[in-house]
Amino acid sequence: MLAAKSLLDSLTSQVTRLLDNDGNLPHHELEQQFKSLLHNALGKLDLVSREEFDGQMLVLQRTRQRLEALELQVQELEQQLTASRTKPQAEQP
Template sequence: MLAPKALLDALSDHASRLFNAEKPLPRSEFEAQLKILLQGAFSKLDLVSREEFDSQMAVLARTRARLEALEAKVAELENAARPERQD
């Protein structure tokens, strides 16, 4: 995987070639080439879709809630297991 700066530099170089071509590309061809260029750049990054991100956030929230409930239960059991002091 390229470093972010190297990836952005490569992307910039390719985009410059598209913009500065001797013969200007038709808009639809330019858009298609730019889309291919961006998809290639994004595929080199460790990205996830918004849907996957939201799904994992929901899983994390449920896991966190279960952990907090278990921590409270453990604390309750520890308190119940302690012998009471007699002063």
Template sequence: MLHKVLIDTVGNQAARLLNNDRGLPAPDIEKQLKALLNSALAKLDVVSREEFETQQAVLLRTRERLEALEKRVAELESKP
């Protein structure tokens, strides 16, 4: 979603600027800029904020479970 917002914003602003300065057709420029930005972002190894936060939550839960299991193993090992 972040990619789409970024692409739309940059594309719209660039098309508006170029249209005002040169009299070029804004829809064509906007379409080409969006395609260029999509291509550039696709080459980068990035994730959306939503995906990052989801994985962060999964990692936190996993870490909590691991700590609980480590504690349980330590308790079982300490029993005679």
């Protein structure tokens, strides 16, 4: 979080300097420099595209479903094991 705050502070000061140029820069030059500043600042963040995020969400959902299925299998196997261990003891005279 500190890195994001530092980045935001840096971006703010750069934009302030850019805007405080007393009108020396033409509008298109100002716009171009602002886009460049913003592009550089966003490039420093660990951002992912929506497509990549959605893809990872699908992987996570499938993994969760598989985990739940495996948990059920383990539970069933444990029940079978418990039943098989108690059966022979109950049958002994």
